[in-house]
Amino acid sequence: MAEATVIESPAAGPGPAAARVPVGHARAWLRFFRSELRQVFLRRRNQMLLGVTALFPILIGVGLRLASHPHGGGGGGGLSFVTQLTGNGIFLSFIALTILLTLVMPVVVAVVAGDSIAGEAGYGTLRYLLAVPAGRTRLLAVKYSVIVVFALAVTFTVTGVALATGAALFPIGPVTLLSGTTVSLAEGILRLVLVSLYVAAAMASLGAIGLAISTLTEHAIGAIAGLAIFVVASEVADQVPQFAVIQPYLPTHWWNSFDALLRAPIDSGTLLKGLLSFAVYLVIFGSFAWARFTTADVTS
Amino acid sequence: MTDVRAGSSGPAGAPGGTAEAARPAAVTGRAASPAASPDAAGPALAVSTTGLTKRFRGGQVAVDHIDLAVPRGSVYGFLGPNGSGKTTTIRMLLGLAFPTSGQAELLGVPMPQGAIQVLPHVGSLIEGPAFYPFLNGRDNLARCDAADRTADPRTAADRINTALDRVGLLAAAGKRYRNYSLGMKQRLAIAAGLLTPRQLIVLDEPTNGLDPQGTREVRGLIREIAADGITVFVSSHLLAEVEQVCSHVGVMRTGRLVFQGPLEELRRTGAARIRIETTDPAVAADVLRKIGLPDPQIAGDEVTAPLTDFSPERICADLVHAGVGVRGLGVVTPSLEELFVGLTGEGFDVDG
Ligand SMILES: Nc1ncnc2c1ncn2[C@@H]1O[C@H](COP(=O)(O)OP(=O)(O)OP(=O)(O)O)[C@@H](O)[C@H]1O
Numbered sequence: 001m002a003e004a005t006v007i008e009s010p011a012a013g014p015g016p017a018a019a020r021v022p023v024g025h026a027r028a029w030l031r032f033f034r035s036e037l038r039q040v041f042l043r044r045r046n047q048m049l050l051g052v053t054a055l056f057p058i059l060i061g062v063g064l065r066l067a068s069h070p071h072g073g074g075g076g077g078g079l080s081f082v083t084q085l086t087g088n089g090i091f092l093s094f095i096a097l098t099i100l101l102t103l104v105m106p107v108v109v110a111v112v113a114g115d116s117i118a119g120e121a122g123y124g125t126l127r128y129l130l131a132v133p134a135g136r137t138r139l140l141a142v143k144y145s146v147i148v149v150f151a152l153a154v155t156f157t158v159t160g161v162a163l164a165t166g167a168a169l170f171p172i173g174p175v176t177l178l179s180g181t182t183v184s185l186a187e188g189i190l191r192l193v194l195v196s197l198y199v200a201a202a203m204a205s206l207g208a209i210g211l212a213i214s215t216l217t218e219h220a221i222g223a224i225a226g227l228a229i230f231v232v233a234s235e236v237a238d239q240v241p242q243f244a245v246i247q248p249y250l251p252t253h254w255w256n257s258f259d260a261l262l263r264a265p266i267d268s269g270t271l272l273k274g275l276l277s278f279a280v281y282l283v284i285f286g287s288f289a290w291a292r293f294t295t296a297d298v299t300s
Numbered sequence: 301m302t303d304v305r306a307g308s309s310g311p312a313g314a315p316g317g318t319a320e321a322a323r324p325a326a327v328t329g330r331a332a333s334p335a336a337s338p339d340a341a342g343p344a345l346a347v348s349t350t351g352l353t354k355r356f357r358g359g360q361v362a363v364d365h366i367d368l369a370v371p372r373g374s375v376y377g378f379l380g381p382n383g384s385g386k387t388t389t390i391r392m393l394l395g396l397a398f399p400t401s402g403q404a405e406l407l408g409v410p411m412p413q414g415a416i417q418v419l420p421h422v423g424s425l426i427e428g429p430a431f432y433p434f435l436n437g438r439d440n441l442a443r444c445d446a447a448d449r450t451a452d453p454r455t456a457a458d459r460i461n462t463a464l465d466r467v468g469l470l471a472a473a474g475k476r477y478r479n480y481s482l483g484m485k486q487r488l489a490i491a492a493g494l495l496t497p498r499q500l501i502v503l504d505e506p507t508n509g510l511d512p513q514g515t516r517e518v519r520g521l522i523r524e525i526a527a528d529g530i531t532v533f534v535s536s537h538l539l540a541e542v543e544q545v546c547s548h549v550g551v552m553r554t555g556r557l558v559f560q561g562p563l564e565e566l567r568r569t570g571a572a573r574i575r576i577e578t579t580d581p582a583v584a585a586d587v588l589r590k591i592g593l594p595d596p597q598i599a600g601d602e603v604t605a606p607l608t609d610f611s612p613e614r615i616c617a618d619l620v621h622a623g624v625g626v627r628g629l630g631v632v633t634p635s636l637e638e639l640f641v642g643l644t645g646e647g648f649d650v651d652g
């Protein structure tokens with residue numbers, strides 16, 4: 001109650017300089033963050049995207065089950081992990097991640113990241129948020145935090161649904177790693193969680209690129225499409241042998257390196273290079289987004 | 301007591317005007333209101349700018365060295381035709397756009413540096429309402445409130461209801477914004493400006509798209525807000541739309557502030573003239589000159605001259621006495637609208 005009095009008595013001070021006292025920085029920040037979370041996760045469009053994303057592992061699992069049945073193995077073409085799948089359903093998670101990381105997951109993340117600032121600008125709500133004042137840096141931080149949560153949600157939706165589907169359609173048990181060692185199912189699942197965190201980190205760094213693009217336009221669709229094209233271009237360049245020199249620096253290059261976690265011992269060199277790549281992209285594009293957003297006129 | 305014009309004695313266009321100008325007596329009397337703190341130590345002006353300028357990329361100067369001085373407690377009509385730079389000015393005042401040069405202060409705090417500090421005390425409607433179409437009115441306001449780090453979450457529901465009630469939207473609060481009518485959208489935007497106690501409300505064309513009834517309601521709302529001692533800065537194309545509520549006006553023309561001051565002062569710039577319809581214009585003009593009216597003008601069979609402090613009855617008597625055939629005699633005062641049009645120009649084409 002004492003706090004409420006402070007908040008509502010701007011008249012008590014010697015002028016507006018005795019501003020209404022912030023309701024505790026962390027609490028106010030959390031409140032805005034929760035509001036933004038609701039905004040993203042209760043939005044029908046985003047729910048549908050998550051729903052569709054959840055369908056893919058099921059489809060992949062059913063497809064591989066049907067393909068594998070008559071021959072008792074093979075089936076999945078050149079995909080890694082597929083031979084292991086018939087022996088252990090947990091591998092459906094890795095297969096799903098490999099497949100969905102090429103387009104579905106980046107696009108779903110791109111929708112939320114590209115929409116973050118551009119969407120507000122498009123609705124015109126950006127000027128009102130800033131007039132509240134939400135604070136430009138604070139708004140950017142809240143937006144990015146929610147993008148990270150969304151990246152986690154997308155990734156764990158894929159691995160979670162894939163794990164359940166894999167367990168339903170295939171035998172499940174101790175996991176034979178890529179290096180040939182066998183670990184318990186529990187450790188296999190722990191490794192799956194680590195893999196998911198690694199992939200979520202990849203998606204979060206993509207989200208930073210999306211956030212930066214999003215500060216450049218008031219057309220959310222443009223920002224989303226721009227980010228999707230960016231991903232595809234990077235993936236194409238990653239396939240062209242002539243670009244071998246620059247490939248390690250491409251933003252998508254390390255996405256699939258999560259298999260480093262499926263070896264004993266863990267291939268930490270590869271893993272760290274991947275995480276470093278994500279961090280560098282996060283810092284570069286995060287700084288760009290901040291520099292741009294804190295200095296640009298809001299004319300939407 | 302509700303007449304904010306009580307404070308309209310300030311010098312026109314004088315940024316950093318005198319203390320009397322800036323602290324209207326009527327407002328000081330209302331300082332008990334929790335929202336207003338125009339106490340002795342508070343800054344004199346709610347809005348002040350010096351040489352505020354905005355040049356857009358491409359070279360267009362949308363706002364050209366304007367010196368606004370909006371006294372605390374006033375209702376300041378910020379007038380100007382399309383494209384005269386009103387919205388651009390408001391965006392700079394609120395820290396949305398950065399000035400090319402010049403300074404701006406809101407409630408004594410420099411902008412845009414002081415945005416976080418001062419904007420919680422400022423409610424605003426900027427270039428029309430804007431909300432999330434997929435949320436209802438109440439959720440939209442909750443979103444605004446959540447972004448405000450100075451707003452108390454425990455009182456949020458109450459404050460939102462009060463604001464909705466104030467603009468008459470309580471019944472439609474559960475309806476999606478997408479399905480709101482133009483007037484409802486406008487009201488919701490005003491409600492957002494009233495969520496927390498304010499010292500200044502900035503309204504950019506609040507009556508845009510409203511029917512006459514809605515326009516009247518907005519005017520009523522402005523009066524109520526002002527009666528609480530809150531300074532209101534309201535932009536409009538039309539003087540007529542705000543003249544009934546304004547104590548002060550600033551008139552923009554192609555990015556320049558061509559008039560600023562109390563409404564009374566604008567009215568005074570339009571001096572009354574005597575107009576005589578006569579068969580002998582030349583003689584009539586002579587008579588007027590003789591009795592002391594400056595500079596009579598003859599146009600056809602009409603003679604006009606500034607009335608100064610003569611009474612029309614006396615002029616009439618003098619004319620008749622001198623044998624002038626008077627067919628008609630009257631006093632003409634330019635309406636505020638005419639004065640306003642004189643300031644802004646009449647052309648249909650947008651300047652710039
Ligand atoms: N982002 C921008 N880039 C370039 N020019 C701009 C921009 N925003 C506004 N202008 C120009 O600045 C001038 C002033 O525009 P502004 O919106 O401030 O006018 P206004 O007085 O609010 O007009 P209205 O009454 O039509 O709303 C116009 O000529 C406009 O074209």
Ligand SMILES: [Mg+2]
Nearest residue numbers: 386387388427
């Ligand atoms: Mg405008």
